């Protein structure tokens with residue numbers, strides 16, 4: 001599998017950057033994982049919209065889905081058939097706006113749901129966040145990626161990441177940002193603690209705050225997993 005980072009920032013981008021968006025290419029399937037601000041223009045640098053098979057939206061926070069509205073203009077203008085979008089059914093104005101126009105075939109995900117798209121198998125895991133949020137494991141060609149979406153620390157994460165070849169993980173906070181248990185994101189230190197207890201896969205850190213450097217995030221995580229890397233936008237990682 002090939003994972004190309006289109007946007008790595010959250011909840012807002014650094015200058016010239018984009019928020020969450022990842023193109024995952026398996027043998028015969030092209031998936032877009034999240035579609036935050038600035039992601040569409042980057043996506044079009046890699047594939048045409050005709051080549052996109054489906055989109056997974058981890059949750060309905062703007063830094064993960066806002067470019068769907070612009071993608072809809074592109075699809076309507078070029079008269080493309082509707083596109084499958086897997087997402088939580090969160091009653092909200094945003095969800096209602098996505099429903100309209102017939103551009104997207106919205107498919108509600110639930111915990112434990114498994115689907116097959118071409119040669120890729122997806123399994124959704126509910127995470128902990130202020131709104132319904134799902135991590136997803138994607139398996140293809142004997143390899144497995146786990147993408148956390150946005151999540152606070154929760155006891156399921158150890159199982160979610162166990163046995164995967166690569167993990168793409170929300171590193172939205174530094175340890176000093178966490179003032180109580182109800183934080184919306186993992187801290188870099190917590191990620192290190194999770195991966196200190198299980199075999200460390202190819203560990204890719206994302207949802208990076210523009211207020212910190214990649215090196216600061218890596219330093220906290222590497223206390224538990226010395227090979228952890230903060231992802232770079234535009235880079236393709238072979239899984």
Ligand SMILES: [Zn+2]
Pocket residue numbers: 010011061063064150207
């Ligand atoms: Zn986010």
Ligand SMILES: [Zn+2]
Pocket residue numbers: 059061129150
């Ligand atoms: Zn979020």
